[in-house]
Amino acid sequence: QVQLQESGPGLVKPSETLSLTCTVSGGSTNINYYNWIRQPPGKGLEWIGYIRSTGNTDYNPSLKSQVTISSDTSKTQISLKLSSVTAADTAVYYCAAGAGYRIEYWGRGTLVTVSS
Amino acid sequence: DIVMTQSPDSLAVSLGERATINCKSSQSLLSSTNNKNYLGWYQQRPGQPPKVLISWASTREFGVPDRFSGSGSGTDFTLTISSLQAEDVAVYFCQQYYNSPLTFGGGTNVEIK
Numbered sequence: 587q588v589q590l591q592e593s594g595p596g597l598v599k600p601s602e603t604l605s606l607t608c609t610v611s612g613g614s615t616n617i618n619y620y621n622w623i624r625q626p627p628g629k630g631l632e633w634i635g636y637i638r639s640t641g642n643t644d645y646n647p648s649l650k651s652q653v654t655i656s657s658d659t660s661k662t663q664i665s666l667k668l669s670s671v672t673a674a675d676t677a678v679y680y681c682a683a684g685a686g687y688r689i690e691y692w693g694r695g696t697l698v699t700v701s702s
Numbered sequence: 703d704i705v706m707t708q709s710p711d712s713l714a715v716s717l718g719e720r721a722t723i724n725c726k727s728s729q730s731l732l733s734s735t736n737n738k739n740y741l742g743w744y745q746q747r748p749g750q751p752p753k754v755l756i757s758w759a760s761t762r763e764f765g766v767p768d769r770f771s772g773s774g775s776g777t778d779f780t781l782t783i784s785s786l787q788a789e790d791v792a793v794y795f796c797q798q799y800y801n802s803p804l805t806f807g808g809g810t811n812v813e814i815k
Contacts, residue, residue, distance in 0.1 A: 621804070631752070631795060633804040646803045647703075680751055687799035688742065692751040 587612050590681045590693035598700050604671050608664040608681030608693060616685040620664045622655060624677040625695070632677075637664060671700045704728050704798050708807035714815040721783040723810045725796035730776045731759075733800070740800035743772055743781045746809075747792045755794075756781065788814065 594606035608620065618639040625631050635645035637655045645653045654667040668675060681693040705728040715721045731740045739759035744752035754763050756772035759779055769784045783790055791814060796807040 630808050631797075631806040633806070644802050648803075687740070687802070687804060688757055689797070689799070689804075690754060690757075692753070695751050 588617055588683055588691040590683060590691055592679060592681050592693045592696040594679075594696060594698070596697060596699060598671055598675075598698060599702050600672055600700055601670055604666070604668040604675065604679075604698055604700070606666045606679055606681075606696065606698070608666070610662050610664065610681075610683070617683050617690070619684055619686060620655075620657065620661065621682045621684075621689060622664075622666045623680045623682050623689075624675075625680070626674075626677045634666065634668075634679075673700050676700045703803055704731075704800060704805050706796055706798055706805050706807040708796060708810050710810060711808070712811040712813065714813045715783075715786045716815045717788065718785050719815075721786050721790070721812055723781040723794050723796075723812075725774075725779045725781070725807050727777045727779075727798055727800075729800075731779075731798050731800045732776050739775050739779070740798055741772075741774075741779050742797045742799060743770075744795045744797065745790075745792045746795065752795060783812070786812070786814070 589612045591609045598604045619636045621636040622634040637643045652669050657664045676699050678695040678697050680695045682689045684690040707726045709724045741759040743756040746752045760772040771782050773780050793809045793811050795809050
């Protein structure tokens with residue numbers, strides 16, 4: 587059973603860079619895609635991007651200019667950086683993983699508020 | 703991008719009655735390679751992360767009660783709760799994983815009447 591735990595600052599100032607980490611434990615050999623997904627308060631889900639076990643990444647075109655997803659070589663720490671944030675980036679950020687595009691596991695999420 | 707459209711936005715159903723949620727995709731999610739529909743359903747209770755209920759349009763995940771069922775193919779899909787229980791109050795989302803970017807439906811809020 588894969589477990590995912592998001593961590594990072596809960597408050598980020600406008601124009602700064604949001605940085606979050608997802609710690610992966612209880613590994614499963616078939617899990618090879620690690621996603622970041624966000625949910626603004628009271629709204630729906632938006633896929634941000636993923637990193638594969640090969641190191642390849644893919645990002646949502648709507649966020650591509652702002653986003654970097656990276657990982658350590660063992661895939662136990664998945665990082666998200668979102669630059670030049672605004673209030674519109676306030677959301678619960680989830681780490682989610684699966685085999686291929688199919689998401690099987692979700693972290694509990696972490697709320698990030700963008701405010702001065 | 704594949705656009706996922708859910709209906710209705712909200713639904714109030716009496717305990718023990720059937721709840722039906724629809725999801726329509728802007729292009730087919732059926733793979734000609736393996737004859738599978740790349741469509742999942744999630745349940746999100748208040749304050750919790752989404753939980754996978756159904757994968758491949760109709761395959762219940764381990765531990766999901768059999769009152770939850772998924773059906774449909776191509777572009778039109780349905781999640782049915784056959785006999786609504788109090789613990790089923792939640793928002794339900796569909797999601798396509800046919801191609802990138804992964805996209806979600808807007809959600810259906812299910813309440814008790």
